[in-house]
Amino acid sequence: MRQGRGRKRNNDALRMEDVAAQAGVSPMTVSRALRDPAAVSQAMRDRVQAAMQHTGYVPNRLAGSLSSQRSRVVGLIVPGISNSLYAQMAQAIADVLSQHGLHLLIASSGHDSAAEEAAIAAFLGQRVCALILHSTRHTARATALVKAAGIPTVEIGQLTRTPLDLCVSYSGFKAAKAMVMHLGSLGYRRIGFVTLPVHDNERSVERRRGYRAALKELGLPEDPAIIAESEPGFAGGVSAVVQLIERAPDIDAIFFAADVMAVGALFECQRRGWAVPDRLAIASFDDVDLLSHVAPTITTLRIPREEIGRQSAAMLVARLNGTHEGPPVVDLKFDIAQRESTTRAQKNTSGRRS
C-alpha cells in the first residue's frame, strides 16, 4: 500500500501522460501538439494525433485553464433565456464564440440585480475569460467583482454613458424618439405610449424619455391619459389598448414600446371592430417575425439584436486576442419599418374622426 498522507491516483480518465506514453513522447510535446501544432515537427504531430485517436483522449480543460490562468468560457447573463429577444442575441453570441473555440455559460437574472450579482460571482468562480451582461444596472458588489476580475466585459442591454468596460447596444431614447417623430410626420397628433413597468425594466425609462422628447419637438402636449404601463406579452397589449381608448377616445395612434404588445393590441382592435390603422394606428418596438405576418402588418423599429450579439462577442474575442481597437461604446443603428398599421388613408378626408 501507499505510505504518506497524500491521495491515491485516479485511474479513470486518460491523461496527457497516457497519450504521451502511447506516442512515445513527453507530455509536453502532446500539450504543444494540441495548442500550437506549428511548434512541433510534422512527425511528432502525426504520432500524437494517432495516439489521441487511438486512446480517445479528451484533454482536461479544467487543468489547462488552471495552469495557464485563462479559460475559454464566456459568461452571459440575460433577464430570461426563453424571451425570444434575448434568445436571439444569445444565439448570435454563441455562434461567434464557437467559431473562436469559446464556450458559453448562461444564466438568467429575471431582471433582478441580486440574482445577477450571484450569477456574476458564480461565473467568476468558474474563471470565465469574459462576461456579457444584458443589464446595465448592477449592485455595488457586482460592479466591484467585475472590475476586480479584470476581464473584458460587455454590456448589451442599452447604451450607457458609464460602461463597466465595453458596451454594444443601440439608443432606446433615439429609437423611441425616432418612431414618435415618424408617427408625427405621418400626421398623428394624439400618440399614446405603452411600456413595461418602468420599475422592472430599466430600458423603459429611456424609451419614455424618447417619447417625451419627440412630443416636445412635435409641439404636442404630454398627456398622462395616453401613457400606460402594461405587462409583457399579448395580454399586455390587449389591456393597454382598451384602457387608453377608454381614457382618451380621441387617441389616433399608440406606440407599444416593448415585446409583442402591439400584436395583442391589434387582435383586440379586430375583435372590437376598431379599424387599424383608420381608427387607430399601431406601432411596435421589436421586429419580431410575427409583425410582418399579421394583417395589417405592423410598423416597427428594427433593432439590431443579432448584430448586438455578434459585435459584442466579436469585441470580446478581439479583446482576448489583444487586437481590439476602437471606442468602448458602440452605438448600433436601428431603422423604422413602415408598414400598414400606420399607413394613413388617402387624403380624401381632411379629418379622420368626426
Add this chain to the structure above:
Amino acid sequence: MRQGRGRKRNNDALRMEDVAAQAGVSPMTVSRALRDPAAVSQAMRDRVQAAMQHTGYVPNRLAGSLSSQRSRVVGLIVPGISNSLYAQMAQAIADVLSQHGLHLLIASSGHDSAAEEAAIAAFLGQRVCALILHSTRHTARATALVKAAGIPTVEIGQLTRTPLDLCVSYSGFKAAKAMVMHLGSLGYRRIGFVTLPVHDNERSVERRRGYRAALKELGLPEDPAIIAESEPGFAGGVSAVVQLIERAPDIDAIFFAADVMAVGALFECQRRGWAVPDRLAIASFDDVDLLSHVAPTITTLRIPREEIGRQSAAMLVARLNGTHEGPPVVDLKFDIAQRESTTRAQKNTSGRRS
C-alpha cells in the same frame, strides 16, 4: 531572484491561503467553511466569513473541480438557442439547476450531428458533471464519448427506446396520432398533414407515423397529395396550405405538426378568403402563446416543454446526489387544446361542401 526553472507565482487573484492568513487559520479550514460549514466551529466560520467579505475572495472552482474530480457545470446542447421551444426548455433547466448550485453551459448544434459531437467533446473537456442532449441521433464517436465519460446524460428531444442513459420526453407518435384521432372524431375526413423536412428533423418521422396510424384506425385512406413537408416559420405554413388546397380541393383539415406553421397558414387563409374552420380546419403541434390570441384561436397539442426541462434537470440532480430512483425513460403526457380553428359548424347542413 528565483532559482530553478519553475514558474513565478501569480500575484493577481486572491487564493484561499490569503483568506486563511487574514483569518488566522489554515487554508483547510477556509475550504471546509465553504463546502461543509457544519464541520467547522461557529467561531471559525465567522472569522472565515469576515475574512472573505473583507478581501472579496472568489473561490476558484477550476481548482476545486480539478482537485475533487467533479464540477458543478451541466452541458446542454439544443438545435438552436433562439427557437422558442428550445429556449423554454433551456429556461426551465437553468432554473432548476441554479436552485441546486449548478451552472449551465449551452451550445447549439443546428440539427447537425457533427456539430453536436464537437460540442459534446468540448463539454467533456470542460468536465461537465452531466449532459442534456436534445437530439436522440448521435454520431458513433459522440455515443462513445458520452458512454466513456460515465456522466449522467438525459436526452429530451423525443422518447427513444435506446437511450444513452436517461430520457425525458413525450411520444411524438402518440401526440400526432391523438390529434388526428381528435380531428377524425370531429368529423373531418380529408385531413392533411404538414411537417418539417424529415431529413432535417428526426422528430418529424415519429409524427408522421402517428398520422398514418390514426388514419388507419379511422379507416381513412392515406393520400400523398395531402401530405407535405415545408420550411419552419410562418412562411412554411403559407406555402403548405396553398399547395395542399391546390392539390386536393376537397381537403377539410390540415394538421401542421411543427412550429408556428399553423399560424402562417391561418393568415394566408384569411388573405385568400378561405374560412377557418368552415372551409378548412387547422390544427397545430406546439402550444405557443400566439395560438390562443389569433382569431380564430387554433387547436393544438399541449406539449409539456417546460416540464421536460424541469424533470430532466431534476433527474440529473438526483443522479448526481445518488438519490435517483425510477425508470430511465420518462414519458410525459400531453393533451389537446380544442379551440375555434377546428370547431365544426352546427349540424344544420349535412355536408360541408355542397
Add this chain to the structure above:
DNA sequence: CTGTTAGCGCGTTCAC
C-alpha cells in the same frame, strides 16, 4: 524542436 521542473489553487487523506 523537445524535455525537465515547478506550480496553477484547491480538496482528499490521514494524523493529531
Add this chain to the structure above:
DNA sequence: GTGAACGCGCTAACAG
C-alpha cells in the same frame, strides 16, 4: 475540530 502533505492534469519558463 483542525492541520500538513500530496496530487488533480496541465502548461509556463527555461535548458538543451
